[in-house]
Amino acid sequence: GENVEQHPSTLSVQEGDSAVIKCTYSDSASNYFPWYKQELGKRPQLIIDIRSNVGEKKDQRIAVTLNKTAKHFSLHITETQPEDSAVYFCAASSGSARQLTFGSGTQLTVLP
Amino acid sequence: KAGVTQTPRYLIKTRGQQVTLSCSPISGHRSVSWYQQTPGQGLQFLFEYFSETQRNKGNFPGRFSGRQFSNSRSEMNVSTLELGDSALYLCASSLATSGDTQYFGPGTRLTVL
Numbered sequence: 001g002e003n004v005e006q007h008p009s010t011l012s013v014q015e016g017d018s019a020v021i022k023c024t025y026s027d028s029a030s031n032y033f034p035w036y037k038q039e040l041g042k043r044p045q046l047i048i049d050i051r052s053n054v055g056e057k058k059d060q061r062i063a064v065t066l067n068k069t070a071k072h073f074s075l076h077i078t079e080t081q082p083e084d085s086a087v088y089f090c091a092a093s094s095g096s097a098r099q100l101t102f103g104s105g106t107q108l109t110v111l112p
Numbered sequence: 113k114a115g116v117t118q119t120p121r122y123l124i125k126t127r128g129q130q131v132t133l134s135c136s137p138i139s140g141h142r143s144v145s146w147y148q149q150t151p152g153q154g155l156q157f158l159f160e161y162f163s164e165t166q167r168n169k170g171n172f173p174g175r176f177s178g179r180q181f182s183n184s185r186s187e188m189n190v191s192t193l194e195l196g197d198s199a200l201y202l203c204a205s206s207l208a209t210s211g212d213t214q215y216f217g218p219g220t221r222l223t224v225l
Contacts, residue, residue, distance in 0.1 A: 043216040089155060098143050098206055099168045100214060102155040
């Protein structure tokens with residue numbers, strides 16, 4: 001089955017700096033890669049997603065890049081703000097499956 | 113539209129009991145997936161239902177089961193509870209097509225004593 005690895009597990013940045021979180025996946029059939037943000041005690045919220053026919057997608061301060069050949073994808077957050085502090089999860093799914101395989105999460109702390 | 117709702121939000125049970133959790137998807141969403149979230153194992157897929165049929169199943173024992181009703185609401189059941197079943201159980205709903213966004217409910221926090 002699919003295996004998703006996520007790094008780093010914790011990340012601290014100064015407010016205004018950029019943050020990058022990286023994930024690798026094992027199943028070459030995976031074609032959908034969402035990123036979720038989960039604040040303490042709250043539900044995971046989708047922040048951005050990318051499909052395998054696209055190499056990069058951007059939404060304001062958030063961007064995701066996908067390298068299908070290397071089987072890795074990354075989340076980039078620019079101009080970080082304290083409210084960006086949360087746990088971020090990457091995930092992958094393949095074909096018609098609505099089964100998401102999640103990475104282990106990254107605790108992002110933005111220091112004011 | 114109203115978001116995904118789950119009931120109850122919190123549950124405390126003892127070992128050996130069984131529990132039923134409920135999930136109401138976003139209106140118009142026909143697929144419901146269930147996930148278990150623990151500090152040690154992270155977010156793990158349990159199963160997915162569409163049109164009252166289980167389409168995918170994760171690597172969990174048979175004590176974990178579920179069903180979906182004709183209005184797309186879903187329930188999951190855990191029988192013979194073990195201490196290790198303590199977790200946040202999340203459901204997510206989506207439309208029926210491939211690569212759909214999954215929207216999560218707030219979860220049910222289950223504590224097994």
